[in-house]
Amino acid sequence: MKDVDIIAVPEPGSERFLLPLFSYLVPAGFPSPATDHLEGLFDLNRLLLRHPDATYLLRVSGESMAGAEIHAGDLLAVDKHLEADHNHIVVAVVHGECTVKRLVREGQKWWLKPENPAYQPYEITDTDELRIWGVVTHVVHELIPGKLTALIQSLD
Amino acid sequence: MFGLVDCNNFYVSCERVFQPRYEGRPVVVLSNNDGNIISRSAEAKALGLRMGDPYFQVKPLLQQHNVTVFSSNYALYGDMSRRVMWYLGQSAPGVEIYSIDEAFLDLAGMEKHLGSLDAFARKIRAGVKARTGIPTCVGVAPTKTLAKLANRIAKKNPDLGGVLYLDNAARRAWALGQVAVGDVWGIGRQYAQKLTAAGIDTAADLARVSDTWARKHLGGVVGARLVQELQGRPCAGLHPSEDGTLARQSISCSRTFGRPLAAFADVQAAVASFLSRAAEKLRRQNDTAHVLTVYLSKNRFATNVLPPFSRSATLTLPSGPTADTTVLLSYARAMLSRLWEPGTLYHKAGVVLDGLEPPGTGQQLSLFEKPASIPNKREEKSLKVDRPGLMASLDALNQRFGRGTVRVASTVLPPAPGGRPVPAPWEGKAQWRSPAYTTRLEDLLIVR
Numbered sequence: 001m002k003d004v005d006i007i008a009v010p011e012p013g014s015e016r017f018l019l020p021l022f023s024y025l026v027p028a029g030f031p032s033p034a035t036d037h038l039e040g041l042f043d044l045n046r047l048l049l050r051h052p053d054a055t056y057l058l059r060v061s062g063e064s065m066a067g068a069e070i071h072a073g074d075l076l077a078v079d080k081h082l083e084a085d086h087n088h089i090v091v092a093v094v095h096g097e098c099t100v101k102r103l104v105r106e107g108q109k110w111w112l113k114p115e116n117p118a119y120q121p122y123e124i125t126d127t128d129e130l131r132i133w134g135v136v137t138h139v140v141h142e143l144i145p146g147k148l149t150a151l152i153q154s155l156d
Numbered sequence: 157m158f159g160l161v162d163c164n165n166f167y168v169s170c171e172r173v174f175q176p177r178y179e180g181r182p183v184v185v186l187s188n189n190d191g192n193i194i195s196r197s198a199e200a201k202a203l204g205l206r207m208g209d210p211y212f213q214v215k216p217l218l219q220q221h222n223v224t225v226f227s228s229n230y231a232l233y234g235d236m237s238r239r240v241m242w243y244l245g246q247s248a249p250g251v252e253i254y255s256i257d258e259a260f261l262d263l264a265g266m267e268k269h270l271g272s273l274d275a276f277a278r279k280i281r282a283g284v285k286a287r288t289g290i291p292t293c294v295g296v297a298p299t300k301t302l303a304k305l306a307n308r309i310a311k312k313n314p315d316l317g318g319v320l321y322l323d324n325a326a327r328r329a330w331a332l333g334q335v336a337v338g339d340v341w342g343i344g345r346q347y348a349q350k351l352t353a354a355g356i357d358t359a360a361d362l363a364r365v366s367d368t369w370a371r372k373h374l375g376g377v378v379g380a381r382l383v384q385e386l387q388g389r390p391c392a393g394l395h396p397s398e399d400g401t402l403a404r405q406s407i408s409c410s411r412t413f414g415r416p417l418a419a420f421a422d423v424q425a426a427v428a429s430f431l432s433r434a435a436e437k438l439r440r441q442n443d444t445a446h447v448l449t450v451y452l453s454k455n456r457f458a459t460n461v462l463p464p465f466s467r468s469a470t471l472t473l474p475s476g477p478t479a480d481t482t483v484l485l486s487y488a489r490a491m492l493s494r495l496w497e498p499g500t501l502y503h504k505a506g507v508v509l510d511g512l513e514p515p516g517t518g519q520q521l522s523l524f525e526k527p528a529s530i531p532n533k534r535e536e537k538s539l540k541v542d543r544p545g546l547m548a549s550l551d552a553l554n555q556r557f558g559r560g561t562v563r564v565a566s567t568v569l570p571p572a573p574g575g576r577p578v579p580a581p582w583e584g585k586a587q588w589r590s591p592a593y594t595t596r597l598e599d600l601l602i603v604r
Contacts, residue, residue: 053239053246054287056593059600076603081287091603096177100603131176133289 054081067115075140082135093131159261160303164291166257167195170236173289174593182223188513227586230446234472235594245466255406256510274321297322301385304341332360409434410506431507435481444477446511450491453504467495480542
């Protein structure tokens, strides 16, 4: 069985993003002689969507997790199926809103902790009240600000 | 044994996954053009709101009780359905997708492997919830009709914890007594009236009628099978709504192939013929569909076949709702090529049309507009335009000269080019539509 059988069909015609994996450096020019050394196609979905039915992409707003290198505008891969544990970065539901924080256990107490001194940690006083929406597995951060936004706009 | 997994208040539940603040509060989802209520949370049901209530009529009540109103968001519902079905396909040996929010599981002989089917059903239910956030109920019984019935009882009785397994005769007898005859799967309103007039009020009463009586008064062999199913005797290939008296919320057409198929062209032709049939039914009940599901099954009894045995693809039609066979076919072909695993023997395929609504609601605006077209994409224009006249002629010819006399040869249409859904000019009102959280990059849920 293939590891990830993507049956996602966002729309017909929209292809998966398959990245060629080469066994040696690709010289510039076309046609590339490197095609003989093509090892296979690596689907980034296999990394980001290990459980394709349970993984959701979310976007970050604000800098409450800047210390964990999660910044405004980043894409998060969030797995709803994974069981959240101490030290996981999670998306939690607090007062009906979704928030991304680090789940921390201290003795008998559980906290949702931001990683930015400007924000306050949130103590979970009643564990019944804590609802974990999913566990963050990957962060996609753009290094050229605006590129992701431009990509999103170009898809329109 | 069959299982029926049915998502609770599916559309409302999808909305709540991404907006948890609406949990425990009354929520409704409206049909296309914000016309009627098509999904209600338990709290909304408790306020007396009914399925199909026109929005303008119940607006004061909705406001008075602070009910949250959503426009339908088929992009979201289709994707969440795909996730549920994907998981079910992984978990059970055989899956038949019945509608956007329901699937039958074939659990024959599984007790040996699974131990208790009750525990298995609970595991499935927890799995769907964990992966998608969607609550479900599961009915397990020796026949599909009884599994439907068990599911219904599980839905009505929260004490059951969402699962009812009719494992023995006593429990089946009890369950049959719980359900009014009109709520039995396949009994439409007209038959329900006829039956109650004859003193048959519950499913238990119906299960007691003779074979002859059922044949005479319940539409021949269809009715006889229905009664047998209630008695716990499975009837293969049962399609209770086949008589066409009941307007369906979804239309499915699936068949096991005469022999396993390995060539893409063969399977594609099979899917095309199922889809043609489903589209014809769709037009006959004067509806259009928003969502198309295609699924393929392998032979689970073959020793060299690995799970999952079923794979499905669900698509919210980018060019808007349609009943046009050619439009549906071009999408189905693209979906099929996604599901296709070269070198695999397939033994069954099916299509499901969902999100059914009559055409015309909100389409008046299109009087002088071109139909749903996506600019700058010539192919899209030529392929995705409804041809109601052609379809009417097609149906008329087939009705007169027999099914399949005239067929669409375009089973080899190229897939539609990419391009996300563009709101059609005639699409009309959808004032409260939530973002397409799972299928559009710019609509992703935002967390702080």
